[in-house]
Amino acid sequence: MLQAxxxxxxxxxxxxxxxxxALHKTVLRHIMEIGKMMQxxxxxxxxxxxxxxxxLKSFASFSTGTQAIVAEASDYSKKAFDAGAAALExxxxxxxxxxxxxxxxxxxxxxxxxxxxxATKIGELYSGLARDAYKPFETxxxxxx
Numbered sequence: 021m022l023q024a025x026x027x028x029x030x031x032x033x034x035x036x037x038x039x040x041x042a043l044h045k046t047v048l049r050h051i052m053e054i055g056k057m058m059q060x061x062x063x064x065x066x067x068x069x070x071x072x073x074x075x076l077k078s079f080a081s082f083s084t085g086t087q088a089i090v091a092e093a094s095d096y097s098k099k100a101f102d103a104g105a106a107a108l109e110x111x112x113x114x115x116x117x118x119x120x121x122x123x124x125x126x127x128x129x130x131x132x133x134x135x136x137x138x139a140t141k142i143g144e145l146y147s148g149l150a151r152d153a154y155k156p157f158e159t160x161x162x163x164x165x
Contacts, residue, residue, distance in 0.1 A: 077156035085149030089142060096138045103130065 107127035114120040 071157075074156035078153045081152035081155070082149065085145065085152060089145045089149065092138075092142055092145060096134075096142075100131065100134065103127070103134070 104127070107123060110123045111120055111127075114123055
């Protein structure tokens with residue numbers, strides 16, 4: 021009887037040990053899954069930081085480019101105003117209709133050429149602004165793929 025009780029106790033202990041091992045395996049598997057999730061969160065955080073850094077660099081490029089465009093437009097406006105004022109003075113001083121037409125034609129030609137040149141220059145500045153503002157994101161997007 022003692023042997024049967026001992027044998028039954030040993031079987032019970034073995035069964036409990038087997039259940040305990042299964043439980044430990046399950047817990048270990050969950051811990052490993054949590055570790056993988058944490059690694060994924062770390063990677064997501066790294067990509068988020070890269071994206072934020074790229075955004076800050078892009079904003080700096082955008083700010084610099086915008087300042088250049090504003091400065092260029094301001095300079096052009098001043099030059100155009102000065103040229104218009106000078107043409108008006110010449111026009112007021114003209115002694116004949118032919119001279120007035122010549123002054124006006126020269127002014128219109130110069131104003132048109134200046135406008136086209138300035139529009140081209142500002143267009144190039146906008147193109148450079150877009151290129152420079154996008155450049156920091158190129159590497160972040162390439163890594164995300």
